[in-house]
Amino acid sequence: RKEVEQDPGPFNVPEGATVAFNCTYSNSASQSFFWYRQDCRKEPKLLMSVYSSGNEDGRFTAQLNRASQYISLLIRDSKLSDSATYLCVVNYPRDGANNLFFGTGTRLTVIP
Amino acid sequence: EPEVTQTPSHQVTQMGQEVILRCVPISNHLYFYWYRQILGQKVEFLVSFYNNEISEKSEIFDDQFSVERPDGSNFTLKIRSTKLEDSAMYFCASSRTSYNEQFFGPGTRLTVL
Numbered sequence: 107r108k109e110v111e112q113d114p115g116p117f118n119v120p121e122g123a124t125v126a127f128n129c130t131y132s133n134s135a136s137q138s139f140f141w142y143r144q145d146c147r148k149e150p151k152l153l154m155s156v157y158s159s160g161n162e163d164g165r166f167t168a169q170l171n172r173a174s175q176y177i178s179l180l181i182r183d184s185k186l187s188d189s190a191t192y193l194c195v196v197n198y199p200r201d202g203a204n205n206l207f208f209g210t211g212t213r214l215t216v217i218p
Numbered sequence: 219e220p221e222v223t224q225t226p227s228h229q230v231t232q233m234g235q236e237v238i239l240r241c242v243p244i245s246n247h248l249y250f251y252w253y254r255q256i257l258g259q260k261v262e263f264l265v266s267f268y269n270n271e272i273s274e275k276s277e278i279f280d281d282q283f284s285v286e287r288p289d290g291s292n293f294t295l296k297i298r299s300t301k302l303e304d305s306a307m308y309f310c311a312s313s314r315t316s317y318n319e320q321f322f323g324p325g326t327r328l329t330v331l
Contacts, residue, residue, distance in 0.1 A: 144261075152320075193260075205263045205266055206320060
């Protein structure tokens, strides 16, 4: 069973659209959740952490549902620069370690 | 803004050769990690390192891999005898604590011929 599952997409949306990505994780002991974005052949860059109460950063809103083990990312008013792969990332806490497990990513292309 | 750096950006090697990938984590971070990403696939955890020892390693991190913090700034990944399937992007990451966000370096693209 995959630790983190995401819809791989691709999502092709026009500028200004709202798009939502979903992710599920398998380990109920996970404590930290993140969305990273990755541009082609670049490193993952932290987009935002995901908190139980939900959190918003400008056009981006992240939600966490621990009971369903489900994480979401909403992007409003999409910009061309939002085109990237969005990675759902979950930690598996162990003593002295905080290993991250990545989903395969959801590819977003914002079209002019 | 402090960032993780990695060298070289691209390494080409012959099968069976040893390679050392270098990383300089963010200076006040205490936890260090290596991940790899085979082209077109997801990012995979290799190893975590804290207090000068390995905290955890994945199944990928077999006996041909080793990590070291030779001085106060560098963190290295050594692959003793490279195989064709080791060709991938290798990312170093660091975090301040075990629960903080991890910040990734730009990666080293390893090509094994």
